[in-house]
Amino acid sequence: GAVVSQHPSWVICKSGTSVKIECRSLDFQATTMFWYRQFPKQSLMLMATSNEGSKATYEQGVEKDKFLINHASLTLSTLTVTSAHPEDSSFYICSARPPHGTSQETQYFGPGTRLLVL
């Protein structure tokens, strides 16, 4: 159980284009999902917390107009990198938290999406 998927697994795009990444919880409903970014040989850095039916909460230094997050259902959150530039190239990972009553603090991670902006 507790499977989280991401799509696409990798994407290459031209500078200036927008890229949408999907995160799905496959076997549980997740009221809260998280988006992380990871640069090579570095740790995961939290970008934002995505709550179903409400606006995302962004971490300090993360531009909300640059990284659009939508959490329209209990099993899907999307991250859109708008007007992507080469410095946005990174490994983007989402996670989802099981519903209340289980181990609520535990987050289960997706397989990640590798973004390369040319």
Add this chain to the structure above:
Amino acid sequence: GENVGLHLPTLSVQEGDNSIINCAYSNSASDYFIWYKQESGKGPQFIIDIRSNMDKRQGQRVTVLLNKTVKHLSLQIAATQPGDSAVYFCAETGATNKLIFGTGTLLAVQP
């Protein structure tokens, strides 16, 4: 920008030996800790967790030790196997329910 020369701390062990990976966490108010394993190009995989009211927890071939006095967490892997080779991250969380990840340790298992 690119971090030239950045490298992860590395622990190199022989297959069959026990491994101990250490982590210093930052927030004394954190009350829940998790170890994750991340293989190259993949997302983190949950290994084991521990709450702050415990100092030791055992799983299958893995043990987590928590020392709140010095804010130290360790992961012990018994009879390390080549498939254990990966980057291991500790993570802490507290009242905010946000996970804060440590810097990571690369475990290299020599056959």
